[in-house]
Amino acid sequence: MPIRARDRSPDAARAPGRGASLLTGSGQIAVAMMLMNVATYGFTITTARVIGPVPYGAFFALMNLVLIVSVVMLGLQATAARRISADPAHVGQIEREILRVSLRAALLLGGVLLLAAPLVDRLLDLDSLTTAGLAALAVVPMTMTGAQMGILQGERRWRELAVMYVLAGVPRLLIGLALILWQPTEVMAFLGVTLGYYVPFLYGLTVLRHPRESGASHERHGFWPIIKESVVNSQALFAYFALTNIDMLVGRSILDSHDSGLYAAGLIVSRAVMFLPQFVVVIAFPSMSTSLNPARALVGSMAIVGGLGGACVLGTALLPDVVLVFAGGREYDEVTGLLWVFALLGTCMAILQLLVYSVLARQGALSMALVWVGLLVVVGVASTTVSTVTGLLSVVLTVELVLLVVLLAISVVKLRQRSAAQ
Structure with a gap:
């Protein structure tokens, strides 16, 4: 009987034929990340040409702010991947706790950015409280996606992880391009980015919708050690x-x-x-x-x-x-x-x-x-x-x-x- 995606474990990923699967995984991730980077770069260049220098300056400034905040997403991804790889016997506990931490981190970052929207608007010279507020809506799915990617990475589920990388770039290009062609403003440009972050997050919810059995647990994989x-x-x-x-x-x-x-x-x-x-x-x-x-x-x-x-x-x-x-x-x-x-x-x-x-x-x-x-x-x-x-x-x-x-x-x-x- 074939192993379903949700039943796979890190041990299964290390089964015989690991060299071939690693090569296949490398190819999948390489192509996926290339598509993500090309789509992201394409949207950035297109936005600069469509909305003009002044709106693009505001858009680019807000993107840099989100880039800084994204280190939390990457930190969660690294934590999940490291712990699951190093201690696969506790994968159920790690998966459950990292998702709990990511939810709280996402809501905290989103709340802080929402409260700081007037300050962000002034410091970045956006002249748009709506645009500043969108950053709060963007970091919530972005942060939780980091934990989802880390789980898939630690379990070596390369196909699902590759899909997430593609969805992190291509929907942003398609949605964002449609929005800025409709209304060429920095608000529409960043709205496209924000909506784009929700696509891989929703996919991650789908592939991780069946939580693993609790199995073994240890205090080193508890809520506060993971934080x-x-x-x-x-x-x-x-x-x-x-x-x-x-x-x-x-x-x-x-x-x-x-x-x-x-x-x-x-x-x-x-x-x-x-x-x-x-x-x-x-x-x-x-x-x-x-x-x-x-x-x-x-x-x-x-x-x-x-x-x-x-x-x-x-x-x-x-x-x-x-x-x-x-x-x-x-x-x-x-x-x-x-x-x-x-x-x-x-x-x-x-x-x-x-x-x-x-x-x-x-x-x-x-x-x-x-x-x-x-x-x-x-x-x-x-x-x-x-x-x-x-x-x-x-x-x-x-x-x-x-x-x-x-x-x-x-x-x-x-x-x-x-x-x-x-």
């Missing part, structure tokens, strides 16, 4: 996102408008290279969270991410004019010679993201603190010593390379200690 880990994971991911995005903010303050525009064009290449191997992190994280050879999972994943990044760096170095077309065009040709360095920066960001998730998998407090240190170093050094595009790029790349090497060294030592203790 504590989710907070720790969220702050670590916030540090990573801040580190990989602070250079543009610093650049706006230390470079003139022309050079900051050149740097922003180069960052398009960095972001593309960084996002390309994200599916590897999604697939590898459950394996890094188990006691069954996490070092092998980390090394294998780094090889894939490094290989993809290396190919991008080589391609950018050989065909910089072609890459420039996707980085803004001829208006930014002054940065052509540096595009391969931006691609190298993107590769470092991708590997660093993998290492940060490896840190989350083993809950390494020291490594998490080092990410914050890296952020402070970038801000401090760049703000006081840099005045050119090349200088800013050099500082950011150097700090991230050093942090990468240090985190890798710590991970190797910790994983060896774990292996020796088994």
Whole structure:
């Protein structure tokens, strides 16, 4: 009798033929995340063209606010995936508690943003209390979707997780495009984003509608321990996102408008290279969270991410004019010679993201603190010593390379200690 989706467990996912299923899972997640990113990028570009510069500025500012809040969603996803992968015997309890935590976190964030709508409206210069209020409606399903994705990720239910990733991008494009073509305003644009968040959330409710049997339970998977880990994971991911995005903010303050525009064009290449191997992190994280050879999972994943990044760096170095077309065009040709360095920066960001998730998998407090240190170093050094595009790029790349090497060294030592203790 075939196993139904709701009856599958992490142990079933590790059944014979795991190598083939892992490959299939990697392909499904890779395609799904590519579709999600293309749809999201397509909606962003289309919105900029349809609604015009002033409304788009308000829309983009609110999207950045939601992006910051999304670290809670990612923290919940990492917590669910790590706990289920590391302790599959308690999957029923973990699933139940993570959904409880996500519901309360979602309502809390939504309530805070709703009460803060007048302040958000003023700070972001939206001139629309309705638009500010939509952020509260958007973060509720977004936050709960993180827990749903984490459950599916931890249980290695790649097909359902792939569908959720597709639904996180494509409905936003379709719904949002229809709304802004009807009324080209920032309110309609963000309403499309808000409605788009509800689609994967409703799908998640459907695939997880039959809760697992309670089974074994333990106090370490209780309500408060899960909250504590989710907070720790969220702050670590916030540090990573801040580190990989602070250079543009610093650049706006230390470079003139022309050079900051050149740097922003180069960052398009960095972001593309960084996002390309994200599916590897999604697939590898459950394996890094188990006691069954996490070092092998980390090394294998780094090889894939490094290989993809290396190919991008080589391609950018050989065909910089072609890459420039996707980085803004001829208006930014002054940065052509540096595009391969931006691609190298993107590769470092991708590997660093993998290492940060490896840190989350083993809950390494020291490594998490080092990410914050890296952020402070970038801000401090760049703000006081840099005045050119090349200088800013050099500082950011150097700090991230050093942090990468240090985190890798710590991970190797910790994983060896774990292996020796088994």
